[in-house]
Amino acid sequence: MIANADLLEILRTVKDPEIPVLDVVELGVVRDVREESGKVVVEITPTYSGCPALQMMEDEIIAALKAGGFPDVEVRKVYSPAWTTDWMSAESKAKLKAYGVAPPHVREAEPLIVLERARHTVACPYCGSSNTEEKSEFGSTACKSINFCNSCHQPFDSFKSI
Amino acid sequence: MAEERATSTDTLLEYCLRLGDDRLILGHRLSEWCGHGPILEEDIALANIALDFLGQASHALEVAAAAEGAGRSADDLAFFREGVQFRNLLIVELPRGDFAFTIARQFLFDAFSVHLMDALQKSAEPRIAELAAKAVKEDRYHVRHSAEWMVKLGDGTDESHTRLQNAVNDLWRFTGEMFLADPVDDAAAAAGIAPAASTLKEKWDAVVNDVFARANITRPADEVFMRGGRTGKHTEHLGHLLAEMQIVARSHPGAEW
Numbered sequence: 581m582i583a584n585a586d587l588l589e590i591l592r593t594v595k596d597p598e599i600p601v602l603d604v605v606e607l608g609v610v611r612d613v614r615e616e617s618g619k620v621v622v623e624i625t626p627t628y629s630g631c632p633a634l635q636m637m638e639d640e641i642i643a644a645l646k647a648g649g650f651p652d653v654e655v656r657k658v659y660s661p662a663w664t665t666d667w668m669s670a671e672s673k674a675k676l677k678a679y680g681v682a683p684p685h686v687r688e689a690e691p692l693i694v695l696e697r698a699r700h701t702v703a704c705p706y707c708g709s710s711n712t713e714e715k716s717e718f719g720s721t722a723c724k725s726i727n728f729c730n731s732c733h734q735p736f737d738s739f740k741s742i
Numbered sequence: 743m744a745e746e747r748a749t750s751t752d753t754l755l756e757y758c759l760r761l762g763d764d765r766l767i768l769g770h771r772l773s774e775w776c777g778h779g780p781i782l783e784e785d786i787a788l789a790n791i792a793l794d795f796l797g798q799a800s801h802a803l804e805v806a807a808a809a810e811g812a813g814r815s816a817d818d819l820a821f822f823r824e825g826v827q828f829r830n831l832l833i834v835e836l837p838r839g840d841f842a843f844t845i846a847r848q849f850l851f852d853a854f855s856v857h858l859m860d861a862l863q864k865s866a867e868p869r870i871a872e873l874a875a876k877a878v879k880e881d882r883y884h885v886r887h888s889a890e891w892m893v894k895l896g897d898g899t900d901e902s903h904t905r906l907q908n909a910v911n912d913l914w915r916f917t918g919e920m921f922l923a924d925p926v927d928d929a930a931a932a933a934g935i936a937p938a939a940s941t942l943k944e945k946w947d948a949v950v951n952d953v954f955a956r957a958n959i960t961r962p963a964d965e966v967f968m969r970g971g972r973t974g975k976h977t978e979h980l981g982h983l984l985a986e987m988q989i990v991a992r993s994h995p996g997a998e999w
Contacts, residue, residue: 626797626876628793628794628797628880629794629796629797629798629800629801629876629877629880630769630792630793630794630795630796630797630798630800631793631797632793659801659869659872659873659875659876660868660871660872660875661875662872662875662876662879663876692856692857692860692878692882693856693882693885693886693949694882694886695885695886695889695890695952695953697886715783716783716784716786716787717787717883717886717887718783718786718787718790718791718887719786719790720786722790722793722794726783726786742879742880
């Protein structure tokens with residue numbers, strides 16, 4: 581019997597290719613890992629429907645487990661519950677901030693359609709100022725928005741809260 | 743055809759093809775802006791939204807392929823069907839036009855899709871419910887984005903206002919198809935798979951009227967509505983789109999990178 585903790589330890593070596601400070605476990609992409617009749621089954625969920633990094637994460641998960649002595653691996657996609665940034669721990673958020681990406685905030689209940697959003701204050705990851713503005717809800721990856729700090733005049737990414 | 747023998751498998755397959763094809767074709771149209779957006783932020787935004795739609799399409803076509811049970815994959819359905827086998831709304835296949843046309847089409851579709859996905863979270867078919875729970879998160883910021891541009895363009899300069907009003911006028915006759923139920927929609931609603939198409943109309947009207955008012959856009963009169971996409975009767979534009987979208991997969995079947 582393989583201990584799940586050992587498998588998780590291996591999975592923690594696989595990083596998000598777009599945000600290499602977070603591993604696939606703390607990102608919430610890995611939903612479960614277990615041994616099932618001799619093979620290792622890993623359940624993963626996509627962050628965004630079209631995230632192009634998912635396939636790469638899947639390939640790297642298989643490669644890491646093989647290198648760790650588990651040649652028989654099956655990766656299954658699961659979709660429920662839908663991925664949310666609310667799963668991210670304080671420790672992971674601190675890593676994001678140190679990497680220069682403003683971490684997500686915990687979401688509040690909102691109506692289905694909010695056309696003009698009262699903006700949640702996003703602190704600049706460089707100088708800490710809350711005098712920042714969102715330039716676009718769409719950034720270099722599906723999970724990030726583009727922001728600008730009016731205090732230190734530095735553009736920065738913010739991890740979207742969904 | 744499904745209309746004649748509406749078994750539950752046929753209904754699920756047909757319904758998932760509709761969900762998938764709307765988003766695949768619209769995603770492809772949006773991707774045509776990649777590298778051509780009016781400003782960098784918008785170029786990135788349209789590419790992001792295109793990617794969300796392609797992901798949603800891939801998921802819906804996976805469910806369709808499983809329902810079909812013929813050993814085909816989502817990629818097979820996307821790249822190896824002919825135009826008459828596509829089930830998308832006509833509105834999503836129209837050429838991208840100018841930026842105002844792209845935004846108007848996007849807004850009219852987003853305002854429909856966000857309510858559809860919200861309702862589909864309660865689908866009796868769990869694979870559709872979980873697809874919708876994910877898609878609705880994305881559709882919520884899609885409609886915010888397109889509505890914001892509707893107001894910017896409609897309430898902007900004479901030039902931007904004229905272009906947007908013309909786009910809305912040209913698109914209007916393609917909006918009715920979103921709410922015109924046919925036997926597949928009725929079977930899906932009866933099975934609890936999907937909401938009755940007509941129940942989305944009131945919600946769509948509320949958002950559209952609100953945004954039109956803020957954008958100084960005049961709502962065109964409901965006259966003749968075009969339909970046919972749901973049964974494979976498409977405009978001449980779909981064939982050209984498919985030729986471009988499918989060429990690599992058909993020239994190099996099974997290729998990987």
